[in-house]
Amino acid sequence: MTENDIFSIRLKELRERKNWSQAExxxxxxxxxxxxNQFEKGTRKPxxxxxxxxxxxxxxxxxxxxxxxxxxxxxxxxSEWEEFYRGFKELSEQDREILKEQMEFFKHRSxxxx
Numbered sequence: 001m002t003e004n005d006i007f008s009i010r011l012k013e014l015r016e017r018k019n020w021s022q023a024e025x026x027x028x029x030x031x032x033x034x035x036x037n038q039f040e041k042g043t044r045k046p047x048x049x050x051x052x053x054x055x056x057x058x059x060x061x062x063x064x065x066x067x068x069x070x071x072x073x074x075x076x077x078x079s080e081w082e083e084f085y086r087g088f089k090e091l092s093e094q095d096r097e098i099l100k101e102q103m104e105f106f107k108h109r110s111x112x113x114x
Contacts, residue, residue: 006067008042014058014065015040029053 015025015036026036030053031046038044039054046054055062063069088096 005042007045007065008040010060010065010067011054011058012040014060018058025054025057028057 015022018025020028022036022040023033026033029036029050031050035044035046035050039046051062051065055065058065061069061071064071088099091099
């Protein structure tokens with residue numbers, strides 16, 4: 001099975017999981033319905049900007065979508081960390097220190113509970 005086959009299969013599975021038609025997925029990703037159909041059939045390969053859009057609306061990483069990773073939730077984890085980091089940067093230095101102390105407490109508690 002080639003990477004293009006994996007991409008086509010995963011694209012269709014992820015779209016169906018969201019209960020989207022090809023047209024709905026296309027609209028959400030900003031591509032044409034014809035392109036979505038061709039990607040699922042494996043008759044056309046997307047360029048990087050389109051891959052980014054598809055991965056984003058399907059909430060997976062590009063690596064998962066093209067078969068280079070089997071970690072489906074990588075996108076979600078990365079998005080959550082990016083959001084956390086943006087919030088962290090907006091905190092005062094004092095609040096950052098408090099948050100760091102709380103993180104150390106939770107890390108210690110997790111080790112004790114193992």
